[in-house]
Amino acid sequence: MLMQILKDVAVVSGISTLLAVVLIIAQKYLSDYGICKINLNKKRDVSVEGGSSLLNSLAEEQIFLPSACGGRGSCGTCKCKVNSGGGPLLPTEKPFLSKTELADNVRLACQVKVKSDMEINVPESIFNIRRFQAKVHEIIDYTYDIKGITLKLVSPDTIDFQAGQFVQIESQAYAKIKQKVVRAYSISSKPQDNDRIQLIIRLVPEGICTTWIHKYLEEGSDVTFTGPYGDFYIRDTEADIIFVAGGSGKAPMKSMLEDLQVKGTTRKMTYFFGARTAKDLYLTDEMRSFEQVFSDFKYEPVLSKPAPEDKWKGKTGFVMPYFQDAIRDPKNTEAYLCGSPGMINAVKKSLIAMGVPDDKIYYDSFG
Numbered sequence: 001m002l003m004q005i006l007k008d009v010a011v012v013s014g015i016s017t018l019l020a021v022v023l024i025i026a027q028k029y030l031s032d033y034g035i036c037k038i039n040l041n042k043k044r045d046v047s048v049e050g051g052s053s054l055l056n057s058l059a060e061e062q063i064f065l066p067s068a069c070g071g072r073g074s075c076g077t078c079k080c081k082v083n084s085g086g087g088p089l090l091p092t093e094k095p096f097l098s099k100t101e102l103a104d105n106v107r108l109a110c111q112v113k114v115k116s117d118m119e120i121n122v123p124e125s126i127f128n129i130r131r132f133q134a135k136v137h138e139i140i141d142y143t144y145d146i147k148g149i150t151l152k153l154v155s156p157d158t159i160d161f162q163a164g165q166f167v168q169i170e171s172q173a174y175a176k177i178k179q180k181v182v183r184a185y186s187i188s189s190k191p192q193d194n195d196r197i198q199l200i201i202r203l204v205p206e207g208i209c210t211t212w213i214h215k216y217l218e219e220g221s222d223v224t225f226t227g228p229y230g231d232f233y234i235r236d237t238e239a240d241i242i243f244v245a246g247g248s249g250k251a252p253m254k255s256m257l258e259d260l261q262v263k264g265t266t267r268k269m270t271y272f273f274g275a276r277t278a279k280d281l282y283l284t285d286e287m288r289s290f291e292q293v294f295s296d297f298k299y300e301p302v303l304s305k306p307a308p309e310d311k312w313k314g315k316t317g318f319v320m321p322y323f324q325d326a327i328r329d330p331k332n333t334e335a336y337l338c339g340s341p342g343m344i345n346a347v348k349k350s351l352i353a354m355g356v357p358d359d360k361i362y363y364d365s366f367g
């Protein structure tokens with residue numbers, strides 16, 4: 001009886017091993033796509049090893065599409081037009097693509113695998129995106145969970161960006177985290193200081209990149225990032241402006257205000273900053289000081305749940321009820337929003353209900 005059981009176990013193990021070997025061989029040969037040619041904008045060809053995502057294959061060639069979620073298929077920023085060779089659309093792509101985009105062969109580059117020659121179209125602006133080597137120059141504790149990190153550029157040693165744009169930091173392995181990840185962070189310093197960038201980063205509990213930044217980076221540490229990315233920048237008009245930010249969403253607003261100061265704007269501007277308690281407020285004096293700089297600017301911090309010890313006498317609750325007093329002509333108002341997706345959706349809805357045109361509401365969602 002025991003012999004029979006041992007024999008059966010040996011047969012099953014043998015079959016399993018054989019199947020595993022067949023699978024490995026099949027995978028090696030079936031997924032050996034060889035060298036594939038990617039034609040970009042009918043102007044330029046790059047040759048890549050098949051088998052990786054289109055996003056990573058282009059990055060290997062120093063062509064960087066935005067990828068705010070690091071290629072996890074959750075941000076929808078890596079869109080490009082795939083005219084041929086992209087294979088069938090995946091269910092993971094559909095939620096991010098409008099009907100027009102679907103008809104136009106727009107795909108998510110992180111989901112498309114390079115298996116054959118391809119013809120794609122990418123925005124010309126991405127050819128200006130570079131990979132930068134930098135060193136941590138300064139770390140400031142703004143709150144218990146928010147740090148300001150200044151990176152001094154090493155190579156290239158300057159960066160051209162528009163106030164409001166973001167970069168993508170590449171984290172390194174640390175402790176038990178073996179994987180390197182890519183995450184998006186808005187630049188909080190002004191474009192005129194082009195030999196460095198400042199970032200404002202909130203520690204996310206268990207977050208891979210923010211734990212590395214908060215706990216492992218120190219002055220002098222090496223940091224690699226790509227950028228600049230994004231179309232969240234101040235439109236060159238005379239319209240009134242409403243800024244709304246929460247948490248580390250203050251980063252692009254700081255860059256925008258410092259840039260507007262250099263440019264000497266006279267536009268009417270109100271900046272609502274939403275926080276939970278007084279210990280979540282930071283850079284308050286710096287933001288208030290803009291009231292002396294600009295001819296018509298107001299900084300309005302709003303606490304949703306002030307603690308008794310805060311002795312808070314300012315605005316409380318949601319930011320939305322306070323918009324009424326700040327918006328004099330909704331049709332001639334631009335809104336710039338930055339923070340969590342929940343906050344952005346709620347604020348957007350409220351602004352549209354007040355008559356602010358949908359196409360004048362610009363935002364970067366940190367989701």
Ligand SMILES: Cc1cc2nc3c(=O)[nH]c(=O)nc-3n(C[C@H](O)[C@H](O)[C@H](O)COP(=O)(O)OP(=O)(O)OC[C@H]3O[C@@H](n4cnc5c(N)ncnc54)[C@H](O)[C@@H]3O)c2cc1C
Pocket residue numbers: 068069075166181183184185186187200201202203204205206207208209210211248249251252364365366367
């Ligand atoms: C355009 C843009 C600009 C941004 N700018 C800023 C900025 O200026 N400042 C800033 O602080 N942030 C910014 N962000 C957010 C930032 O990119 C990161 O998403 C954020 O810092 C979290 O990264 P992380 O690697 O630390 O966390 P992640 O590791 O991505 O984790 C995020 C959360 O998911 C959970 N999680 C992780 N892995 C798993 C898993 N396998 N299963 C279940 N849960 C999991 C974690 O516990 C954590 O709660 C921006 C985002 C975008 C899109």
Ligand code: FES
Pocket residue numbers: 066067068069070071072073074075076077078108109110111
């Ligand atoms: S990189 Fe985020 S969806 Fe592709």
